[in-house]
Amino acid sequence: MDKILFKNIKGLVQAGENIPNIKKGAEMKELPIIENAYLLLENGIVKEYGAMSKLDKNINNTATSIIDSTGRFVFPCFCDSHTHSVFAKTRETEFVDRINGLTYEEIALKGGGILNSAKALSEIDEDTLFENSLKRVKEIIKAGTGALEIKSGYGLSIESEIKMLRVIKRIKEHVKIPIKATLLAAHAYPKEYKENHQGYIDIIINKIIPQVKAEKLADYIDVFCERNYFSVEEMEQVLIAGKDAGLIPKVHVNQFSILGGISKAVELNALSVDHLEELGDDDILALQKSNCIATMLPGCSHFLSIPFGNARKIISNNLPLALASDFNPGSTPCFNLSTIWSLACLKMKLTPAEAFNALSVNGAYAMGLEGSHGKISMGSSPGLILSKPLDNINQIPYLYGESFVDKVIV
Numbered sequence: 001m002d003k004i005l006f007k008n009i010k011g012l013v014q015a016g017e018n019i020p021n022i023k024k025g026a027e028m029k030e031l032p033i034i035e036n037a038y039l040l041l042e043n044g045i046v047k048e049y050g051a052m053s054k055l056d057k058n059i060n061n062t063a064t065s066i067i068d069s070t071g072r073f074v075f076p077c078f079c080d081s082h083t084h085s086v087f088a089k090t091r092e093t094e095f096v097d098r099i100n101g102l103t104y105e106e107i108a109l110k111g112g113g114i115l116n117s118a119k120a121l122s123e124i125d126e127d128t129l130f131e132n133s134l135k136r137v138k139e140i141i142k143a144g145t146g147a148l149e150i151k152s153g154y155g156l157s158i159e160s161e162i163k164m165l166r167v168i169k170r171i172k173e174h175v176k177i178p179i180k181a182t183l184l185a186a187h188a189y190p191k192e193y194k195e196n197h198q199g200y201i202d203i204i205i206n207k208i209i210p211q212v213k214a215e216k217l218a219d220y221i222d223v224f225c226e227r228n229y230f231s232v233e234e235m236e237q238v239l240i241a242g243k244d245a246g247l248i249p250k251v252h253v254n255q256f257s258i259l260g261g262i263s264k265a266v267e268l269n270a271l272s273v274d275h276l277e278e279l280g281d282d283d284i285l286a287l288q289k290s291n292c293i294a295t296m297l298p299g300c301s302h303f304l305s306i307p308f309g310n311a312r313k314i315i316s317n318n319l320p321l322a323l324a325s326d327f328n329p330g331s332t333p334c335f336n337l338s339t340i341w342s343l344a345c346l347k348m349k350l351t352p353a354e355a356f357n358a359l360s361v362n363g364a365y366a367m368g369l370e371g372s373h374g375k376i377s378m379g380s381s382p383g384l385i386l387s388k389p390l391d392n393i394n395q396i397p398y399l400y401g402e403s404f405v406d407k408v409i410v
Ligand code: NIG
Pocket: 113, 114, 117, 224, 252, 255, 300, 326, 328, 329, 330, 331, 332
């Protein structure tokens, strides 16, 4: 049995038996830290923790390894509930196009953007896609992410969507963190269906979803509900078909415009609504009547120079907020959640504690891992981050661009 003992931890963060599985409103300010602590991990499961003064000396003899954590903090790993980590190619050409004045939406209207990724995806074989993506996921884990959601959505055809989801399934078998898979065939209309939306929706409903169900390839069903992408009514058709196949809705909405997608997603029992750079009062009212979690993606706002989501509006209305990376080759090439932590503090006016809660417990909730991930409690298995020496945890988002992660244990 693998028994790892952390001793002399300067601060054991998000640790306790009464930590809620989701924190909303003012609760998001609370981040419990046990000072001068120990923690015993048995096969990745939290077995014991508490103040050093309570450490039973016998544990020292049975531990298979002891990590002296003097001057360091131990955190539950981050939970990244929204990524597009499987893709064929990066898109730095568009990055330069945007520097030269085009917007993300203009590039997409000219046939670039997601369609560029779809073309590259159709040309890569499954094994190569798997190897490249697995390498990427290993880097994501090294940066402190201990639970990861990955979407399809660069396939936009039966073969390629299934190829992406099979790759996600293979990645699951090769890493030690939980991975959730999301079917996002409704990410954009393929060129051939630009004028025939219903034609593509029919393919999603009658061909792709049944095959995903038969091969058990996904947990969630996603749609990019946005002007020039999927309308609310189109989203509804896809979500209903996904639900009938046992997939839980989790959607892209309100990135550039407010179409009413949030209330429709809530009505269809979505687990999360993601992006929300635009957010209206009706959206807040809809969320207040639901268990759906608002998820914001500050890396996307930063990279595309679009507004940051109004996180304070979510919190002041006593709602829970999750944050995620949105890691993808078009709008957010950054998977590092320490960077997202800084951006949330700097640009969305979240306190360091609020932002960490949004990246841990609330991120876990947004991917169906509440309880086991995002916090350190008896029996939880969140994966752990051992920090470099730090004075306090506020230094982490403050020292933006610097890595605070020394070791990640998953
Ligand atoms: O969440 N907004 C839609 N989808 C992705 C970006 C996709 C891309 O540009 O490749 C996002 O930002």
